[in-house]
Amino acid sequence: MDYKVPYLKQLELEAIYIFREAVSQCENPALLFSGGKDSIVMVHLAKKAFWPGKIPFPLVHIDTGHNFEETLTFRDELVKLHGHNLVVGSVEESIKNGEAHEEVGPKASRNALQSITLMSTIENNKYDCLFGGARRDEEKARAKERFFSHRDAFGQWEPKNQRPELWSLYNGRKNPDEHFRVFPLSNWTELDVWEYIRSEGIEIPSLYFSHKREVFKREGVIYAHAPFMTLIEGETVERVSVRFRTIGDVTCTGAVESTASTLEEVINEIKASRVTERGTRIDDKRSEAAMEDRKKQGYF
Amino acid sequence: MDILKFATVGSVDDGKSTLIGRLLFDSKSIYEDQLAAITETSKKRGEDFVNLALLTDGLRAEREQGITIDVAYRYFSTPQRKFIIADCPGHIEYTRNMVTGASSVDAVVILIDARHGVVEQTKRHSFITSLLQVKHLIVCINKMDLVDYSEDVYNKIKKDFSSFLTRLSIPDVHFIPISALDGDNVVDKSKNLPWYGGSTFLYTIENLHLGSDHNHVDCRFPIQIVIRPNLDYRAYAGRVESGVFKPGDEVRLLPSGFTTKIKKIETIDGEVKEAFHPMSVNILLEGEHDLSRGDMITKPNNQPEKAQDLDVMLCWLNKTPLNPKGKYIIKHTTKEVKAITKEILYKVNINNLHKDEEDKVIRMNDVGRAKFRVSSPLFIDKFKANKNSGSLILIDQFTNETVAAGLIL
Known part of the structure; x- marks a missing residue:
């Protein structure tokens, strides 16, 4: 008998092991849920890890107030359907109570402010372990992450001095006020996520499939138009067939022109693509080390 | 498709990150926006070539110093295989990160600078590789362009290192002369090294024989968590670390020493007929037992x-x-x-x-x-x-x- 497990199954099993290992070692975990495909896969895996019990932690959504309508609808339906516990941290609230200051100008984004709202949500709820759907293949700073990534009392990541992580013996010990970010999808690639979605029949928001949308172009990026988006002189709104390869909030996520309207077509498009998934993310392009810098401040 | 996990190790500046960059570049696994970004950065730094090491040296401090501090993971595939690469730091100060990277791989790729030969870090890293029981070692003698592609230099290093390796226990060792910077023998066979009759680096990693060397004999199931959604259901959830478990098997519970039978093995996707590593499953037992995280399910005739x-x-x-x-x-x-x-x-x-x-x-x-x-x-x-x-x-x-x-x- 050949004791082998297919590749996607290996990834699934690894993630389940990580979920169980983290929950067993902490007091008050939560799952960071953005409404994007990776966090949807995370919820699916968490369900498997604790079945037939319920997922023993809430989903936490940090809402910038600039989300796609479709993302919020999808989130609320998912929560209702499965009876998950949802906690929303609002960037709008953080701005109102003076914790965060809104950027100004047509290129303003609340992306960086999310870290502030996230940190206060963690403090208020005393979370000591946050599951995130970040993958190492996404971005060069994320390529350096451990499965169990330690954060100090200020929520900071210290990339130069990470704890060694041997075999699959995960050390979840920490001092009060510190927490862990745990990344069960570390070893998954973008294509793995899509193939898993296909093989498991997981529902995802319609934004990932080709649809007609009002968009405008800025510096080579296709932005969705929304009431809170300000056009710069010379920019015009047009209706185009697009889809999104990643979903952040409206201000930091670019669309791709596409006619791929089924899972099969999307997978073929990704296989043929010559640019990375985060190539459409404006938030990564603010500087060469944009991700590392935000992560040090407590970003996902 | 099968998968090979490998770590690149060796002393600082031996060209580990450059080898990975070259491998990804020549196998067309680099995306256009990644290439554009590192081309731009190389230009800004005043380098007259595209510095492929920037593909894995992702931290600010690494780029500033031109060294690797922590393991970077890269993913790529060819029609033959999927690969997970752990690009490890060479600096002695960051050996802890090298150990992290090497603890979970099937193969280790060690680089040696042809100008310097075997140095202390080469020995340290190969010793750790052997300690960790990694079965395959690929020795890339790099920077052959800087020693005029000399066969004598290659043979001398090969002889030196082989004599060190005889005192270790690594069963499968391959030697390849390469130039990671120029791509000689990385993906394509080099015209500069006609005296070398062996395989390229890519061919070697695509064809390493990965026998199932996992232990499927000694049954060990450490309990991770007890799943008890209601009074009628109690499952011991965990990952099979070794051996094979089946419904009906007689098992011994540790530390209590009690013997019982497996009633059922299941997951959300249904009942499992045979559970083996790395399967994460729920095991249900006959009878009531005091068993929790840290305890272990084993077989009576095969005890740790x-x-x-x-x-x-x-x-x-x-x-x-x-x-x-x-x-x-x-x-x-x-x-x-x-x-x-x-x-x-x-x-x-x-x-x-x-x-x-x-x-x-x-x-x-x-x-x-x-x-x-x-x-x-x-x-x-x-x-x-x-x-x-x-x-x-x-x-x-x-x-x-x-x-x-x-x-x-």
């Missing part, structure tokens, strides 16, 4: 050793040396216990592999052997026989840092 005194080979990973009377926490499978150092036996001299019984201070990056007494018994195997139940980590009880990797002897 019950031990309160441990003899361990350590890779020390922390700035504070091993305290000869220190108290630590040991994590072994899913169990954590308190431990106290009983005796430091010796330290290994990396250069000649001799035991140093005079200077017994085990410092950062040292490998040494020590004995510990633990607060309650562990159910152990020797690392040689079973990686998963033969490995442990040592945790500092005050800082909570992982201070050492331990292999049970």
Whole structure:
């Protein structure tokens, strides 16, 4: 008998092991849920890890107030359907109570402010372990992450001095006020996520499939138009067939022109693509080390 | 499709990150926006070539200093195989990260600078590779362009290193002369090295024979978590670390020693007829038992050793040396216990592999052997026989840092 497990199954099993290992070692975990495909896969895996019990932690959504309508609808339906516990941290609230200051100008984004709202949500709820759907293949700073990534009392990541992580013996010990970010999808690639979605029949928001949308172009990026988006002189709104390869909030996520309207077509498009998934993310392009810098401040 | 996990190791500046960059570039696994970004950065830094090492050196501090500090993971595939690469740092100060990268791979790729030959880090990293029981070692003698593609230089290094390797236990070793910077023998066969009749680097990693070397004999199921959604359901959830479990099997529960039968093995996707590594499953047992996280399900005729005194080979990973009377926490499978150092036996001299019984201070990056007494018994195997139940980590009880990797002897 050949004791082998297919590749996607290996990834699934690894993630389940990580979920169980983290929950067993902490007091008050939560799952960071953005409404994007990776966090949807995370919820699916968490369900498997604790079945037939319920997922023993809430989903936490940090809402910038600039989300796609479709993302919020999808989130609320998912929560209702499965009876998950949802906690929303609002960037709008953080701005109102003076914790965060809104950027100004047509290129303003609340992306960086999310870290502030996230940190206060963690403090208020005393979370000591946050599951995130970040993958190492996404971005060069994320390529350096451990499965169990330690954060100090200020929520900071210290990339130069990470704890060694041997075999699959995960050390979840920490001092009060510190927490862990745990990344069960570390070893998954973008294509793995899509193939898993296909093989498991997981529902995802319609934004990932080709649809007609009002968009405008800025510096080579296709932005969705929304009431809170300000056009710069010379920019015009047009209706185009697009889809999104990643979903952040409206201000930091670019669309791709596409006619791929089924899972099969999307997978073929990704296989043929010559640019990375985060190539459409404006938030990564603010500087060469944009991700590392935000992560040090407590970003996902 | 099968998968090969490998780590790239070797001394600082031997070209590990450049090799990975070259491999990804020549196998067309780099995306246009990634290439544009590193081309731009190289230009800004005044380099007259595209610095492929920037593909894995992702941290600000790494780019500033031109070195690798922590492991970077890269993913790529060819029609033959999927690959997970752990690009490890070469600097002695970051050996802890090299150990992290090498602890979970099938193969290690070690680079040697053809101008310098075998240096201390080459020996340290190959010794650690051997300790961790990695079965395959690929030795890339790099920068052949800087020694005029000399066969004599290659042969001398090969001979030197082979004689060091005879004292280790790595069953499968390959030597390849390459130039990572120019791409000689990385993906395409080099015209500059006509005297070399062997395979390229890519061909070698695509065709390494990965036999199933996992232990499917000794049944070990450490319990991770008990799942009990209602009074009628109680499952012991965990991952099969070794051996094969089936419904109906007679099992022995540790530490209680009670014997019972497996009623059912299941997951959300249905009942499981045979559970083996790395399957995460729920096991349901006949009868009522006192069993929780850290306990183990085994077979009556194949028992791990019950031990309160441990003899361990350590890779020390922390700035504070091993305290000869220190108290630590040991994590072994899913169990954590308190431990106290009983005796430091010796330290290994990396250069000649001799035991140093005079200077017994085990410092950062040292490998040494020590004995510990633990607060309650562990159910152990020797690392040689079973990686998963033969490995442990040592945790500092005050800082909570992982201070050492331990292999049970």
